[in-house]
Amino acid sequence: MNDLTNFNHLTSEQYLTQLQNKLEHRHLLDEHRNLSLSDSSEQDFLELFFSEKVFTPDKEFSPHTIRAYRSDAKTLLQFLMEHSLSFRNIGFPEVKVYNKYIKEKYAPKSAIRKLEFFRRLLDFGYETQFYKAHLSTWISKPTSKKGHYIIEETRLEAEQTRVQVRELNQKDAEYLISCFPKIVKANTNREQLEKRNLLIGYLLYTTGLRASELVSLNWGSFRYNRQGHLYADVIGKGKKPRSIPVKDETIELLFDYRKSLGESVEINPEDVNPLFFALYNKKEPCEHKKRLTYPSLYKIVKEAVHLAGKNSKVSPHWFRHTFVTMLLENDVPLAVVKDWAGHSDISTTNIYLERVNQDNTHVYLNKVNVFK
Known part of the structure; x- marks a missing residue:
């Protein structure tokens, strides 16, 4: 070509x-x-x-x-x-x-x-x-609702009838993640696969990483900052680098996963080996590492979704939307969320904030005494 x-x-x-x-x-x-x-x-x-x-x-x-x-x-x-x-x-x-x-x-x-x-x-x-x-x-393009939405229509000629947000509530997200290790069917390297899958779920949910960024992680992607907190360095869209703090619960799973593979938990910025790699049918799981692919990650999420009995449309990207919304619901400043999520423009982040504010309108309504 x-x-x-x-x-x-x-x-x-x-x-x-x-x-x-x-x-x-x-x-x-x-x-x-x-x-x-x-x-x-x-x-x-x-x-x-x-x-x-x-x-x-x-x-x-x-x-x-x-x-x-x-x-x-x-x-x-x-x-x-x-x-x-x-x-x-x-x-x-x-x-x-x-x-x-x-x-x-x-x-x-x-x-x-x-x-x-x-x-x-x-x-x-x-x-x-x-x-x-x-x-x-x-060429004339149709208009589309901005943000993380799925437009559902009853039929092609009908008006839009419902807007569904592509994200999970906290309860559903946590239950879904608990199903990630349960989908492992192989006996070979079962423990390592279960720990790997659980870590994948936690990283998706607690970092807001894009799927492509997650599968691109190396052990050398992690580093401690000057205050001793663990960060993941990633290259996002448009080759834009950003650093993402890692929660303590996720760090514990990260080290547990590494130990199950017989790998060192010492942070080594020079280590370019993939964090996630195929483990099926490997007698020596740490040799000949073949990086986990997006289709494999997608399959893990879809199988967990099926096991959990959740919305079949859920994909890895739903966790990213969930994460951004969760940050804003907890009053993390808009500019911080923008940088954390790797949005190129703050207007993208603001779309999430607008919906968070809409969801909180009941707080103001309850302050109004409509019955004298």
């Missing part, structure tokens, strides 16, 4: 020479030496779109993001195939029809994401002369 631009191993001079040769050989440069796809194949168009605008070398993508991009591309390809269209055939009528199709078939948040992918593709096509018109101007 990246035959045109994947020269990361080369020096700058080699990179320039090979890229020039590739583009000139395929006639992809205009008289101004700008990228021009006016006469290119659709394969070149798609290859360059993904390499230059989607999976750029300077960005790291979570498994969730990669799946989303692939899903969006597959949706567009299927639509074109069903209507016997090629990318070259896309014009004003096709943009409007695809826009209508997406808005009718998908919930607002998914529709917005898929139409944003389509917009980026059309803009790239216009910038590179693959399309002669600025077609993305005809």
Whole structure:
């Protein structure tokens, strides 16, 4: 896919020479030496779109993001195939029809994401002369309720009937976490697996880590600050580093898990071995460590949800929403919560605060004497 631009191993001079040769050989440069796809194949168009605008070398993508991009591309390809269209055939009528199709078939948040992918593709096509018109101007996205919500509808043509918040109350969260170790079925390394799963639940619930951040943890991610408190250092969205304090209850489980593996509990910032790794069918669980993947983490949560008999929609990310809400309910300052959660903008954190305040309106209502 990246035959045109994947020269990361080369020096700058080699990179320039090979890229020039590739583009000139395929006639992809205009008289101004700008990228021009006016006469290119659709394969070149798609290859360059993904390499230059989607999976750029300077960005790291979570498994969730990669799946989303692939899903969006597959949706567009299927639509074109069903209507016997090629990318070259896309014009004003096709943009409007695809826009209508997406808005009718998908919930607002998914529709917005898929139409944003389509917009980026059309803009790239216009910038590179693959399309002669600025077609993305005809895209109209649906509105979506901001924040951590699921919009439930009775049917496609109906008005929205209920808004469900993607978070757990404290009782449900704690019960669900207690089910994490109970889903272990293997006899090999049962104790280690149970301790691992319980620690995963506690870290999700007490740190607000994103799933991708949790599976990326190494033993060297932990450190003591100057006051002797344990912190986890993570790299979040946009490669933004942040430090998260670890609660005493979670620290106890962390060390207990390490001891069950026969590992040292001495903090070692140089240790790049994964904190969580596959343990099934390993005679020596600490050798050949294969980092726990997002699908494996997702499966752990889903199996615990099923065992607990809770909402089947619950995913690892629900714990993050629960954590942020819990902080705000306990009067942790908004700016502190923003930094702790790794939100890029305080307006994101404020969405949680607005709902917390709404949930507390009964306090004010009870102060009003409506019966004389």
